[in-house]
Amino acid sequence: MNFQYWGGPNAPILAYLGAESSIDSDLTVIGFLNDTAPRFKALQVFIEHRYYGQSIPFGSREEVMKNASTRGYFSSAQAIADYAQILLHIKKEWHAQHSPVIVIGGSYGGMLASWFRLKYPHIAIGALASSAPILYFDNITLAPPGGYYSVVTKDFKEASETCYQTIRNSWSVIDDVASQPHGLANLSRKFKTCKPLAKASELKNYLNDLYSAAAQYNQPPEYPVTVICGGIDEAANSSSGNEDDILNKIFAGVVAYEGNESCYVNPPSYLSETDIGWRWQTCSEMVIPIGSGNDTMFPPSPFDLSSFESECKRKYGVTPRPHWITSYYGGHDIRFILQRFGSNIIFSNGLRDPYSSGGVLENISKSIVAVKTKNGSHCLDILPASKTDPQWLVEQRATEVKIIKQWLANYFADLRALIKH
Helix, strand or coil: CECCCCCCCCCCEEEEECCCCCCCCHHHHCCHHHHHHHHHCCEEEEECCCCCCCCCCCCCHHHHHHCHHHHCCCCHHHHHHHHHHHHHHHHHHCCCCCCCEEEEEECHHHHHHHHHHHHCCCCCCEEEEECCCCCCCCCCCCCCCCCHHHHHHHHHHHHCHHHHHHHHHHHHHHHHHHCCCCHHHHHHHHCCECCCCCCHHHHHHHHHHHHHHHHHCCCCCCCHHHHHHHHHHHCCCCCCCCHHHHHHHHHHHHHHHHCCCCCECCCCCCCCHHHHHHHHHHHHCCCCCCCECCCCCCCCECCCHHHHHHHHHHHHCCCCCCCHHHHHCCECEHHHHHHHHCCCEEEEEECCCHHHHHCCCCCCCCCEEEEEECCCCCCHHHCCCCCCCCHHHHHHHHHHHHHHHHHHHHHHHHHHHHHHC
C-alpha cells in the first residue's frame, strides 16, 4: 500500500491485481498507478495472487502443489475472492467505505480485473484491463483468425519481408541438417548451444519462444523484432542461399537479440514459480488454445486438446475444463450480453501484441470501451511513463485517464445524491 498521494477517506483507491508471479517485481515494472495517483489523490494497493510470491497457504509451495486437495484452491475465482476480501478490509480499516475502487491488471491480471468488475461491482466501480485475452477461450472467434502466431508473423513481416522469409524457410533447414550424420553436433556448434542438442526440437522451441517474446514485447525504443530482423538481414549474405547461409542469418538474429553470450539455446534450466503455478492453472481452468496453422512463419502445429488433456492427467491427475472460463465469466456473444449487463471497463490493447488476437478490440457499449494502438505491445500502457514515449502511447494513457476521471465524477455525483436523500 502506498499512501503518498492519498487524499484520505472517500478519495479513490487504485488496486493492482497480481497475476502469475510475485507482486514484488510489479512494484517497479507497473507504473500506471504511481503515475496516475497524484491526479486523483489515490491510494495505491498492490495485491499478490494466491500461491505466488509469499502468498502461499498450507505451508510451502512444494507441499501445496503435491497435494490435490490444497492445490484445488488455486484458481482464478479464489484469487478474485481474495481481492474482494482484502479491498473490503482496507476500506473498513482506513474508514474509506465510500472510496471508489478502480482495479487494474495486465495480461492474465487484466482478465482478472475485467472479471472482478463483473463479479464484484459493489466493490470496484471500474476496471482497466490491459492486454487481457478474455476471448481466447472455448472457440470464440479470434481476430485475426490464426490467433497468437498470426500476429507474431505479421509483426516480423511488417518489420522485414526478407527476415520473415528467412525465418519461414529456416525450420525445414534445421530439420534437414539435423537428419544428416553429425547434424545435431553441427547445429550445436553453429548456435553455440550450452550443451549438445539431443534433438532438433530443442533449437526450434528456443527460436519459437525467442520470436514470440520479441513480438509480444515489441516496444519502444528498442523494438526487438526490428533488432532481430536487423541481425538476420545484415548477416553476411551469399548468392547461393544454401542451408549454411540461412542458419548463419538465424544465429545472427539470435545474437542481435540476446547479445554476446558464452552460449545460447539450452542453458541450465529451472522451474520458476510462474512455470509451476501457470502449468497448474492452464491444466485446471485457463485452457488457452494457442497453436499455429499454415498461414504463419512457424511450422504448422495446431492446438491438440486430446494431447493436452493427456499431459494434464499425467502431471496432476485432472482433466482440463476448456468450457469453464466461459461458463463462469462469460465471453460468448460478449457484445450482446455486456452492453446491458456490464459497465465501466477499459480493454486496452496494442495490436503488435500477439495476445491482442484474443482481446476486446471494439467498443461494447458507451462505458465498456476498447482503447487500442496500432504499434502497441503487451501491457505497454500500464508500464511507467517515460520522456521518450511516442505520442501515440502518451495519448493512449491520456484517454484511459480521461475515462477513469469520468467514472469517478459519475460516482461522486451519485454518492452526493444518495447522501442528500
